[in-house]
Amino acid sequence: MxxxxxxxxxxxxxxxxxxxxxxxxxxxxxxxxxxxxxxxxxxxxxxxxxxxxxxxxxxxxxxxxxxxxxxxxxxxxxQRKERLSFPISRRTRFSQGLGGQARETVAKLLSQAVLPVAGDVAAGLRIAPGTDCIQLSLVSSADGRPVSCSTNFFPIGRFPHMAEHVEKLGSITKAFAAEGLPDYVRISTELVARHADAEELALLRLSPGAIVIEATAVNGDPDGVPVQFARTRFAADRVKLKIET
Amino acid sequence: MxxxxxxxxxxxxxxxxxxxxxxxxxxxxxxxxxxxxxxxxxxxxxxxxxxxxxxxxxxxxxxxxxxxxxxxxxxxxxQRKERLSFPISRRTRFSQGLGGQARETVAKLLSQAVLPVAGDVAAGLRIAPGTDCIQLSLVSSADGRPVSCSTNFFPIGRFPHMAEHVEKLGSITKAFAAEGLPDYVRISTELVARHADAEELALLRLSPGAIVIEATAVNGDPDGVPVQFARTRFAADRVKLKIET
DNA sequence: CCGAAATGTCTAATAATGTAGACAACTATA
DNA sequence: TATAGTTGTCTACATTATTAGACATTTCGG
The missing domain is CATH 1.10.10.10 (Winged helix-like DNA-binding domain superfamily/Winged helix DNA-binding domain)
Known part of the structure; x- marks a missing residue:
């Protein structure tokens, strides 16, 4: 080299x-x-x-x-050298599967809202534009360092208490389980890398010019019915995405 | 937003x-x-x-x-706005599957060499460190705009004429076919995003500060035997990676 | 204990970036 | 043909980044 x-x-x-x-x-x-x-x-x-x-x-x-x-x-x-390796498998779990790589991983709920969705989000969740959804914004950290921030949408009818569960459990996977959905799979995922915007710089504690990987994912229940639309931005210098078959 | x-x-x-x-x-x-x-x-x-x-x-x-x-x-x-959407499926084909997104896609062979490999590459190809491999460096363009550059390693025994085939056919998939391997699949892929280095800036015609997505992939034949170790760097602002199940 | 090698701190000069304002040149529209 | 709105160009200056050199401070090994 x-x-x-x-x-x-x-x-x-x-x-x-x-x-x-x-x-x-x-x-x-x-x-x-x-x-x-x-x-x-x-x-x-x-x-x-x-x-x-x-x-x-x-x-x-x-x-x-x-x-x-x-x-x-x-x-x-x-002092430190590793990037966290995030598995992207059919069993999605962005914020899990870190194995022994970090001592402590938490997702912190920043904001919640119920609002009508359109465009990408409605199409991904296969619902009519204008339908109300729950929107949750999170920041996920490993050992106190923020590694990703995400904006998530859930159908309100099926998961009425997502916000409370996420807040209490600190994990979307666990919140799904609490809502009676123990398992879910990836329907589609798209990746883009770009410079972080001002909000991301602040949330992820990055310096300007830093890079984020934006993953736009639709997850579904085992029957393939969409249950989550997520836009997750990873701090690029802290992670490595591992695509699994 | x-x-x-x-x-x-x-x-x-x-x-x-x-x-x-x-x-x-x-x-x-x-x-x-x-x-x-x-x-x-x-x-x-x-x-x-x-x-x-x-x-x-x-x-x-x-x-x-x-x-x-x-x-x-x-x-x-x-003048221009789109990103090319690259599918990452089990049937790898980074440089293909662009569908109707571009009129013309070509891979240009920059350099070739036969050299002993070690570390990542040897481990990925499951060969002993120090074994000779064919190394090919390529730049792939769509409609005349470079979108990725890659460094590829192939076992020399199995594919003795990869370089000639790639040079002639302008595609690794076609070169594999010419070598008697019509189909191959992804064994593992890891993604990292970072700033482009000087060489990448030149090859991809980017301006300093630009971002590349580096995909490190091992591909195998249908029996799961590794046939290719590839390190592909995409110009991040020109592509979107679509992960398919 | 001495000296080599490394980081820490200071001052000053030069080069690159950013601000400010004025005005020219061009396009479209009333 | 005016006129408003836009990009193009110029000058002057302020701020920030980079270079240069000198010397202090700390660590480590002979």
Missing amino acids: NAKKAVERQTGVALWRQIADLIRSSISNGDYDQTGMVPPEIVLAGQFGVNRHTVRSALAALADEGLVQAIQGRGTMV | NAKKAVERQTGVALWRQIADLIRSSISNGDYDQTGMVPPEIVLAGQFGVNRHTVRSALAALADEGLVQAIQGRGTMV
Whole structure:
């Protein structure tokens, strides 16, 4: 591989941010696993062809993310490297299936509403445009770090108490179970990657320019009747999506 | 929706680039479909809370991508908006299945090599580290616009003439068929989104800060024997991945 | 204990971005 | 043919990012 670590100027993206992105990807790539340390600032400055201060800005940003920690006299240590691996199987469960990857995963209910839906959402749920649905907005975190935020729609007739259940149980899967639906499957899923908007930056605690993967999913009961329309945005640098057959 | 179009300062991403990203997503979101025009510069400047010149920088970048075209006295027109929808089904075929979405899709062979593989690649293909494989680098385009670049590994014993076939046929699926494998299926696929590196920027003709979706896939013959290890990077703003069951 | 190697902090100069305002050039419409 | 609304271009200046250098502080090994 050994791709040249090139940064470009006058592109609207500050050098320190380009460098931070490159170092971040080197970390998650395992490039520094042997020593557990990032190369010295002066070395990085040489590799990227920039001033040491510029590298320091990049490292400061990564330290801010909790990815590295600098210690005077010693060097800069890698603190964290993994992306969480999210399985996308027929048994959907976006917020579950993390296995032993995190000690604690919770979904926090941000807002709830009952409102008429149209367009995508109505089509996905196969209901008439203008029909009322329950809308829930959530942020899901693993070990205290937000990894995704989602907007979910449920048919109101079938699941009247979704909001309360989600709030109490901290999980959509568990809330479905409480509503008498122990199992559900994926009907369709579409993925798009884009820059995070202002709301997502705030919810996921990202810095501008960060990337989100937006998954638009329709889930159904075992008979294939749609029960959930979900638009989930993952913090791209914290996850890896694993498609399972 | 009507999310507030907020830009942030001192984040390492120039305002004009943040604004370009927002306008780009508005375009692909269909926000300007009624008129086919981007709002006047002075209006955008108001919305984003910046100077008109800053908006002009953003529009210039989008014009450079061929997404919009400004006409003096009239306004700025939207030129292009769609994302290509890539199906990810059990029958993989990344570069196929585009249906009627593009008139012409071709894969261009950039480089070929025979080299020993290790790590990910060897594990995915279930061969001993250090075994020789054929490595092919491709760029795939639809209607002349590059949409993905990929690095592919094939067991050399089984498919000795992959390179020639790919070069001649412009498609990996067709090359497999020519090698006597008419059908193959996905064994595993992992998705990650990140900023494009310098090589990807060049190959996909992207501007710095652009996003790629990296799909790491292992494909096998109908018996489940791995035949291909592929690392495909999609230009995120040109595609949508559709996961099929 | 000394010195090499690393990060931390400061000052100053230069380059890139963003703001502000004025006016020209072009388009469409009344 | 005016006129309003739009993009194109220019100048000047303010703010932010990057470079450059010097030196302090901390860690570690000989």
